[in-house]
Amino acid sequence: MNTIITSGATVRLTVLQGQFKISAGPRVELSTVLGSCVATCLYDPEIELGGMNHFLLPEPPSGRSPGEVDVHYGVYLMEMLINEMLSYGAHKNRLRAHLYGGANIRAGMQQIGTANAEFARSFLRSERIELVREDLGGANARRVDFRPASGKVRCRTVASSDAPEVQAPPMIRQAPRGEVELF
Amino acid sequence: MSRTTRVLTVDDSASMRALLNHALSTNGFEVSQADDGVSALEWLAVNEVDVVITDINMPRLDGFGLIEQVRGGTRHRDRPILVLTTESSDEKKARARAAGATGWIVKPFDTDKLVAAVRRVAH
Numbered sequence A: 001m002n003t004i005i006t007s008g009a010t011v012r013l014t015v016l017q018g019q020f021k022i023s024a025g026p027r028v029e030l031s032t033v034l035g036s037c038v039a040t041c042l043y044d045p046e047i048e049l050g051g052m053n054h055f056l057l058p059e060p061p062s063g064r065s066p067g068e069v070d071v072h073y074g075v076y077l078m079e080m081l082i083n084e085m086l087s088y089g090a091h092k093n094r095l096r097a098h099l100y101g102g103a104n105i106r107a108g109m110q111q112i113g114t115a116n117a118e119f120a121r122s123f124l125r126s127e128r129i130e131l132v133r134e135d136l137g138g139a140n141a142r143r144v145d146f147r148p149a150s151g152k153v154r155c156r157t158v159a160s161s162d163a164p165e166v167q168a169p170p171m172i173r174q175a176p177r178g179e180v181e182l183f
Numbered sequence B: 001m002s003r004t005t006r007v008l009t010v011d012d013s014a015s016m017r018a019l020l021n022h023a024l025s026t027n028g029f030e031v032s033q034a035d036d037g038v039s040a041l042e043w044l045a046v047n048e049v050d051v052v053i054t055d056i057n058m059p060r061l062d063g064f065g066l067i068e069q070v071r072g073g074t075r076h077r078d079r080p081i082l083v084l085t086t087e088s089s090d091e092k093k094a095r096a097r098a099a100g101a102t103g104w105i106v107k108p109f110d111t112d113k114l115v116a117a118v119r120r121v122a123h
Helices: A074-087 A112-127 B014-025 B037-044 B063-072 B090-099 B111-122
Strands: A011-014 A019-023 A028-034 A038-044 A049-055 A096-101 A130-136 A141-147 A152-158 A180-182 B006-010 B030-034 B051-054 B081-085 B103-106
Touching (some): A028 A038, A028 A049, A038 A112, A038 A141, A049 A141, A074 A112, A074 B014, A096 A112, A096 A141, A096 A152, A112 A130, A112 B014, A180 B111, B006 B014, B006 B037, B014 B030, B014 B111, B030 B037, B037 B063, B063 B090, B081 B111, B090 B103, B103 B111
Parallel strands (some): A011 A028, B006 B030, B006 B051, B081 B103
Antiparallel strands (some): A019 A049, A028 A141, A038 A049, A038 A096, A141 A152
């Protein structure tokens, strides 16, 4: 279940790779630790609703066989986060975005962090969503704590060993892929 | 000689439009694109189409509204309309079906399954 609306005691929810969560709970905090992954924090100030996603790769490569596409790609997680917020009353033209992560922690490896950061900026530009703050790139892992009902974000550097290893999507969760039902 | 199948995709996500355009055009379809239900209706008022593929959650006019208006009109009322959405609830699927949708496809889409569905409903 991706949607949590709560107004009770303080609740800290972790957003793992390949996930998104939204909430309007004033005591809810959405948290994640990022290495090369990018987290998008979206906020609609008028209805005080926010959400966070955490993706590990930008888009499926064009040469990839179709059956391998899954929700760990930013292109899907961005849309899922936006759609979920719209379905709870957010308006796209009111959305404000923060972007975090996209570090290149291990020297010599493919610059996944840079690709993720560039994808996220480009996605927001093409969707005309205002980017109000970003902390992207570099070589350090980050911990992000987001209060979805107020839009406040705390981002701090943490030891790179705290960042989750980037895992191949099928190892985490096999998403339903393009199931077709004709009526 | 068979004519190229004309597909209109309706989605407010520019990235999703790009993915759909790539998936469909490389499989031989003639692709046109609209970014919400209102734009789609404007396009449909002056163009011909064989299959419509629409998202559900969109600004101005959502997918349900688009289906209802197409079905309630005269020009394209018999055209197949496939819903392509991240939504998975049975309630929304039933609503799309009641509005007159031809089929339901869950994002992220699988190109082979999408293409097979479009070919099947287009004839």
